[in-house]
Amino acid sequence: MGIRFILMVNKQGQTRLAQYYEYLTIEERRALEGEIVRKCLARNEQQCSFVEHRNYKIVYRRYASLFFLVGVDNDENELAILEFIHLLVETMDRHFGNVCELDIMFHLEKAHFMLEEMVMNGCIVETSKSNILAPIQLMDKAS
């Protein structure tokens, strides 16, 4: 059913954002995140962006100190997900201006709002940056 989870993890392995589209208990999450982070962070630039883990395929991309990891099922177009990560980063970039790890950390709620506009129930719901950001801008104006 598409995207199972989206993780943002820095290169020390600390989770900066976690959004799951299927229910896992906190123990399962901890274990899964640990395994994935160990596997993905050890890889180098010459290796491909896809890692098979349990029943998931992890599509990941690194931006400076931050890794974006998306878990999908085995029936998803990998490159489309890879570029979806970039779309997410570009969207955050448009909002924060030169987005960095700290922006995501200290504006966890905004990162969540954006993600919520982009993915729902594991499916992509919107890919137009201005549409994604519209509700956040509306809120910023109001406050």
Add this chain to the structure above:
Amino acid sequence: MALSGMRGLSVFISDVRNCPNKEQERLRVDKELGNIRTRFKNEKGLTPYEKKKYVWKMLYIYMLGYDVDFGHMEAVSLISAPKYPEKQVGYIVTSSLLNENHDFLRLAINTVRNDIIGRNETFQCLALTLVGNIGGREFAESLAPDVQKLLISSSCRPLVRKKAALCLLRLYRKNPDVVNVDGWSDRMAQLLDERDLGVLTSSMSLLVALVANNHDAYWSCLPKCVKALERLARNQDIPQEYTYYGIPSPWLQVKTMRALQYFPTIEDPNTRRSLFEVLQRILMGTDVVKNVNKNNASHAVLFEALALVMHLDAEKEIMSQCVALLGKFIAVREPNIRYLGLENMTRMLMVTDVQDIIKRHQAQIITSLKDPDISIRRRALDLLYGMCDVSNTKDIVEELLQYLSTADFAMREELSLKAAILAEKFAPDLSWYVDVILQLIDKAGDFVSDDIWFRVVQFVTNNEDLQPYAAVKAREYLDKPAIHETMVKVSAYILGEYSHLLARRPGCSPKEIFSIIHEKLPTVSTSTIPILLSTYAKILMHTQPSDPELQNQIWAIFRKYESCIDAEIQQRAVEYFALSSKGAALMDIMAEMPKFPERQSALIKKAEDTETDTAEQSALKLRAQQQTSNALVVTDQRPANGTPPVSELGLVKVPSMSNVDHSSADHGVTQANGTLTVVDPQPPEPSADLLGDLLGPLAIEGPPGSAVQSERNLVPGTEGVPNADDALAIAPVGEQTNTVQPIGNIAERFQALCLKDSGVLYEDPYIQIGIKADWRAHQGRLVLFLGNKNTSPLVSVQALILPPSHLKMELSLVPDTIPPRAQVQCPLEVINLRPSRDVGVLDFSYKFGTHVNVKLRLPAVLNKFLQPISVSAEEFFPQWRSISGPPLKLQEVVRGVRPMSVAEMANLFNSFRLIVCPGLDPNANNLVASTTFYSESTRAMLCLIRIETDPADRTQLRMTVASGEPTLTFELKEFIKEQLVSIPTVSRGPAPPLPQTQPTSAPAALSDPGAMLAGLLH
């Protein structure tokens, strides 16, 4: 960088960030949790802003991996806040912290519904997203019509409709009935005319889910998908915002092509032509460009187009174009493209008549098997495995073997399994197969499962020509200085059987063979020793004329192990010693193992089993199933009429049964393992896991004639017992039989399901019956999941429900055939008419070679109609008093109770939804519980229970049950009794008279609750 609007939150986040280690972090988090907890306790003082801040902190803590087990209520309550910022936080945090089964979520249903049907579109969006992410069945039933209305409403703006589409997708997955196929397919087709690409993107996802389950109903959507794809590919009417690096929404293009892959074919020539025009353009017009993102996006579309072309079985010309493209991809340096090239080439293997073109790339693929990236190596391995056939098997398997010595541990097991399967499936000659397996064991013994060496033994046993060769090879490996234990097992086994064929060769005299094998004995584990003992016995038997020295040596070993602590070793030692003293009789008993029946390779079965099943089948998998599996054609050589040759019967292992007279007469051997073998009077089907034979205690076998004889003798004793409940009691656990044996204990499975609502009801090698139940008051909805575990269909499937008189049970139609590896769901509606402990039975049968019939108790038991209710002292006592004695209130002294502590008993009660009210009874040895029972005749009825235990004698207690209905009181009392005593009693006689023996409660003032409870019956 601006700080977030919530200062407290920012401070907390930076505190956590500054923690030097995990321990400090935990302390800081604990402190914060404590703080939040206190603040939530006196909620009155909290402003919405504060509440919002704390809820975000909770989410942050949860994200860090700490459990947050409180505050859910506060998060949910924010949903009903009037202002957007609070409401939004409520929605987002609720959907992150809770899941669909959470009770608090139910509290929010009304608010959520009001937001969905309300006029405020930002509220609508929030509510739809929450339901879309975590909505459960209840939401599906109450909200689906509203959501559908929003999705097709012309007055609704796209921002709401796109969310409604995905929300409906969720609800549909929770309960497919919410989408009425007849009415909805036209609407769905209209939705695909949508101009707004956001709405179209989500609608396409919805369509994929609908079509995946029922493509017939959505034919009308097919041309619309092609139109949408044309629009995107030609970049017509695509707003700038939806192009990504110049490419019109690559995600929507991909999704649309994915949807098209769920339709089996495209019949309309015009639609087909238009689609192929688009696909041709994508295939030919995608160039490699410098910009990484553009390149990725265009290749995402290209790979999806490739998949669609493969699916459509296009003309050979366009297919060869695809293979050529893939051939280019698997040779590029760019790792992502190479990975996907390999992956898609593996899919391409399913297309007929391109295999030869793919084979041209073999050398290139083998290079990828040595790539530094494990992801790529795995893809290469899969591809090589898939493309292997008789023509290239030698090359490929030898590559795999070579790679095995350097492969990483993570891959070795898979690698050895695959090499073994390929060697078996496509071996050009059998001696090569033996070579491969022995090399495999030699190089990667740790990763060679038992199945693999069992299989080689089977081949050798069944092919006389192969036996001397295998014996020579086994002998050679034993010369190596250090060999893997599996190698010891397999060579000892083979040499035991066939070393006499080598007797004339140098170094192969019985004595030499014995001593070289015996050298290994000190190095092996307990599981190998029995095999070695069998080998010794067989060597001894083959030594003609007998060699007294060898005999003494071997006897000494048998005697040494006569007192071994391991029962298996001991039994063999004792028996072999006794048998080998018999002289000539040994010849018959120790004869070579007869041929194994042909059966599906357990290896291939294993490989198939590792593929995980998902509820929603992917297009690819569906396709894979439509193709006849190679594996089956090659290996499944069952006689079509299901009547195997008679000689097979000889293979039913009869554990020393035919030898009873020999052994027991001499030594009084106990038949610890000599369990009965249930024999199906019909010629049985060889079961796939007979492989266990080799390790079973029965390596020695009586000559076929006598085996059949004794087997037949056993039949009368065991026939006619296929009672579902008892089936396992007579089926020797871990023993080979030729009937279909259930996996796991049926009675235990039933017991477990009495306590939980989902699980496995029954399983055997061919089918698994799972159950999922949902109970609401006096009604229940069970779903039976009938899963065919095989690669061929199960036929003549029949399920009959035999309901007890108090239950109305209605089973929906059960299909006659379950397709290979498919699971069918059959809902079963249950209505409880009145209280009773009787259970319904599912009479289930199917045919897979033989006819299998089982009768299974259904877990629609009394306690399923109980709803926990906890009652305060103020409510309890007036009720208790108002019910004044038989027949509404019954008391009984129960003896023979399973001894358990009061706490254990309380747990037991709670697990049956008889909720123990702690503290109501001041005597710590007593407990009081309450529950509500639902049935059509009683409606909701409160039941009260009191148990007085005797600390001096835990095997007896006094139980009092009260309710407003005599039958209910009686049935509930009996039900509890059944749970308490070790052997469930089925006596339905009247309750025994009430002996006043237990001095539990002394008379006291009526204000004492204990006294009130005790005194009420007087």
